[in-house]
Structures are given as structure tokens and as C-alpha cells.
Amino acid sequence: MTEDLHILDALAATIASRKDADPESSYTARLFAKGRKKIAQKVGEEAVETAIAAVAEKPANVVSESADLLYHLLVLWAEVGIAPQEVWSELERRVGVSGVDEKKARKK
Numbered sequence: 209m210t211e212d213l214h215i216l217d218a219l220a221a222t223i224a225s226r227k228d229a230d231p232e233s234s235y236t237a238r239l240f241a242k243g244r245k246k247i248a249q250k251v252g253e254e255a256v257e258t259a260i261a262a263v264a265e266k267p268a269n270v271v272s273e274s275a276d277l278l279y280h281l282l283v284l285w286a287e288v289g290i291a292p293q294e295v296w297s298e299l300e301r302r303v304g305v306s307g308v309d310e311k312k313a314r315k316k
């Protein structure tokens with residue numbers, strides 16, 4: 209497991225620990241209190257902001273918006289009940305499977 213993956217797993221653990229936290233002191237707890245639709249909306253917003261920063265050729269903003277996006281995506285997984293390992297396993301399953309071949313197979 210790489211260091212980059214480790215930070216996402218550590219962040220997921222912090223997020224899980226905020227499920228019963230006080231929304232006054234925790235932004236994550238505030239998101240959980242607002243509910244799934246709000247969390248999903250934030251994921252959409254952060255994805256669009258990341259894309260806009262890329263098109264505007266602002267690499268530093270792409271970095272910060274990507275971090276916002278990953279954080280909100282991890283909150284959404286926690287809300288839905290998905291363990292990060294499930295997503296890592298799906299990515300691992302795809303290693304070595306060409307995206308071009310996979311797309312062709314879907315059309316059959």
C-alpha cells in the first residue's frame with residue numbers, strides 16, 4: 209500500500225469517527241447532519257470546480273479542488289456505507305484491463 213493510499217484510509221477513519229460528533233465543532237458532522245442529498249451535491253460541486261480549474265489552467269487550484277473533492281467523496285462513501293477498501297479492490301481488479309477493450313466488451 210502506498211503512502212498516498214494511506215492518507216485516504218486515515219482520512220476515512222477520521223470521517224467515520226465524526227459520525228456522532230458535534231456539528232458545532234466538526235464540518236464532517238455537519239455534513240452528516242445535512243444528509244445524503246447535501247453530501248452528494250457537494251461532491252458534484254467539487255468535481256465541477258476541479259474541472260473548471262483544469263480548463264482555466266490553474267494547477268494550484270486543481271490540487272486544492274481535488275483535495276476538496278476526495279474529502280467529500282470519502283464522506284459520501286461513509287454515508288452510503290462503502291468501505292474505501294471496496295473501491296481500492298475494484299481498482300485493483302481493473303489493473304491490466306485495457307479501458308479500450310473493456311468498452312468494446314460492453315457493446316457486445
Ligand SMILES: N=c1c2ncn([C@@H]3O[C@H](COP(=O)(O)OP(=O)(O)OP(=O)(O)O)[C@@H](O)[C@H]3O)c2ncn1[C@@H]1O[C@H](COP(=O)(O)O)[C@@H](O)[C@H]1O
Nearest residue numbers: 219222223226233234235236237238250253275276279280
Ligand atoms: N479534508 C478535509 C476538508 N476538505 C475540505 N473541507 C471543508 O469543506 C468545505 C468546502 O468549502 P465550501 O466553501 O464548498 O463549503 P461551504 O461553503 O461551507 O459549504 P455549503 O455552504 O455548500 O454547505 C470547507 O469548509 C472546508 O474546510 C474539509 N473539512 C475537513 N477535512 C478533513 O476532515 C477532518 C475532520 O474535520 P472536522 O469534521 O471539521 O473535524 C479534518 O481534520 C481534515 O483532515
